[in-house]
Amino acid sequence: MLTKRPRGTNDFLPEDTAKWQYLENMLRGICRQFGYAELRTPIFEETALFLRGVGDTTDIVQKEMYTFEDAGGRSLTLRPENTASAVRAYVENKLFAGQQPVRLFYMGPMFRYERPQAGRFRQFHQFGVECFGAASPAADAEVIALAWEFYRRLGLQGLEMNLNSVGCPNCRPAYRQALQDFLRPHLAELCPTCQERFEKNPLRILDCKNPQCQQFLQGAPTTLDALCDDCREHFAAVQDYLQAAAIPYRLNTKLVRGLDYYTNTAFEILLSDIGAQSAVCGGGRYNGLVEELGGKPAPGVGFALGMERVFSALNAQEIELPAAPGIDVFVAVLDKQAQTQAFQLACELRSQGLAVGYDTLERSLKAQLKYADSQKVAYVLLVGGDELTRGSVALRDMQSSEQIELPLPEVGAVLTARLLK
RNA sequence: GUGGAUAUGGCGAAGCGGUUAACGCACCGGAUUGUGGCUCCGGCACGCAUGGGUUCGAUCCCCAUUAUCCACCCCA
Structure with missing residues (x-):
């Protein structure tokens, strides 16, 4: 049908775009205050970038990518998220050689092939920030504070900040082992996906929604129990900063970012009244990612938030944005x-x-x-x-x-x- | 990929197996040939998502397809 847009996409009409611009301007203003400058990367990248940067065990890579071949025979993919691109740009443009840290933000469309539902689309829009080159817990707290400031200004109520630490390459292997040992007696009883995760990515079992799996996780060791001294110290400092900034949070030991290059802090901001897709913001530290993508090792931390979900939240809480001015x-x-x-x-x-x-x-x-x-x-x-x-x-x-x-x-x-x- | 619900004009929304498919809003025109907001009058569905079928006859019954919404999975 010529007059039908593709499934899972949206037209934003003038009354909508006025609101989008308002939010975008608000975000730009906050970024300026925090010292973050805009990065714009291509909408599509070499497929291999996402295979490595997002991780080939993720749902995104396994079933949600818009991948196509161009006329030159290259395999390209519409970006499903922007962190991999940001890392690529950081390395390719040698931003590591300049003043550190490098504070970047981006906003724009992302693409994931999924069944649409409330708060989920095939083309959706994210705003996000990435801070490269700073290993200090202050950087973790900074990006979290930036996200929090946005929601604070909007006046949204009932946001729940979940916080966890997933450790680092020093302490995670031991934890991974401990978790496997703990679950091994019930391996056959876990859900099929978790059985697969058991070897490849056991941490992901922690946030499985299957009640059966959750039952076997009762009393399981947590990543927090297993943190090495450095990670423990880092995580404590992040929390100190958050408390100093009066940002409320709760520890959620089930919150994981399951890939090897994610380290230390993981966080997610949830809001229950926007439907089943309740995550409005997610992020964390990824000290291994720059190296994974071929750069000189450099720490990084960032987050992404979904613009459509912000609008859902504003809508649910009946928060009106100022109308665009008309003609004089x-x-x-x-x-x-x-x-x-x-x-x-x-x-x-x-x-x-x-x-x-x-x-x-x-x-x-x-x-x-x-x-x-x-x-x-x-x-x-x-x-x-x-x-x-x-x-x-x-x-x-x-x-x-x-x-x-x-x-x-x-x-x-x-x-x-x-x-x- | 799986499941449930829905599909009538620009929007909202009635409707019944059978003459011209309510109504509201919006929009357009008009109501002493230069003036808006109120009121009044008039106009506005290639015919009820698409394709089949049942029937003397279907927008209303059945099937398929597609789309939308919601949920699972997962995530923003």
């Missing part, structure tokens, strides 16, 4: 002979900085005024008739219905002065 003045044409001069006046006023409406349908004066009224315009200029032969136009105040005659050369100045009030 509407230029109405009284008679055909005045059309050209009216058009000229509209253009002149625009060049003076005013937002000017003008009828391009050659409708009756009545219809023009009706339209101006529907647009909630404060002033209408009536061009034509006797006034125009005298070199002036009528300025109508739509609120009070008062009308005055103004010489053409004075129109801009008078309007500007009135609109400033």
Whole structure:
């Protein structure tokens, strides 16, 4: 069907885009305050980047990627997330050679082939930040604080910050072993996916939703129990920072980012009232990722949040965003002979900085005024008739219905002065 | 990939196996040939997602397809 958009995609119409721009501007402002600058990467990348950067055991790679071959025979993939691209850009553009840390943010469309439902689309939009080159817990706290500040400004209620630490290559092997040992007696009783995870990625079993699996996890060792001294210290410091910033959180030992290059801090912000897809933000530290993607080892930490889910949340909590400003003045044409001069006046006023409406349908004066009224315009200029032969136009105040005659050369100045009030 | 629900004009929403498919909103035009918001009048469905079938006859019954919504999986 030619008039049907692809499944799982959305058209954002003017009334929507006004709200998007408002949020985007808010995010840009926060980023500026935190010292984060925008990074723009391609919408598609070499498929191999995501295989490595996202991880080939993830659902994203296994079943959700939009992969295609271009005319040159390259395998490309529409980005399912932006962290891998950011790391690639950091390495490729040698940002590691400059001043560290490198603080970046991005926003834009991501693509995942999934069945759409509330809060989930095939093309969706993420805002995210990545901080490269800083291993300190202050960097973890900084990105978390940035995300939190956004939700705070929006006035959203009931957000739940979940926090965990998944350790590092020093302490994780022992934990992994301990978890496997703990679960091994029940291996046959775990759900099929968890049985697969058992060898490849046992940490992922922790956040399995299957009640059966959860039952066998009762009393299982946690990553927090197994942290090495460095990781323990790091995690304690992150929490100190969060407390200092008055950011509430709860420890969730089941929260994992299952891949090897994720280290230390993992966090997720949940909101229950936006449907089953309740995660509005997720992130963490990935000290192994830069190296995994072929760069010199460098620490990194970041998060991504889903814009559509933010809108769902605003909607659920009936939080209204300010409407986009309309036009300042509407230029109405009284008679055909005045059309050209009216058009000229509209253009002149625009060049003076005013937002000017003008009828391009050659409708009756009545219809023009009706339209101006529907647009909630404060002033209408009536061009034509006797006034125009005298070199002036009528300025109508739509609120009070008062009308005055103004010489053409004075129109801009008078309007500007009135609109400033 | 699996399951459930739904599918009538721009939007919301009635409707019945059988003459012209309610109504509301929006939109367009008009109501002393230069003026809006209220009121009044008028206009506005290639015909009820698409394709089959049942029937003398279907928008209303059946099947398939597609789409949308929701849920599972998973994630933003």
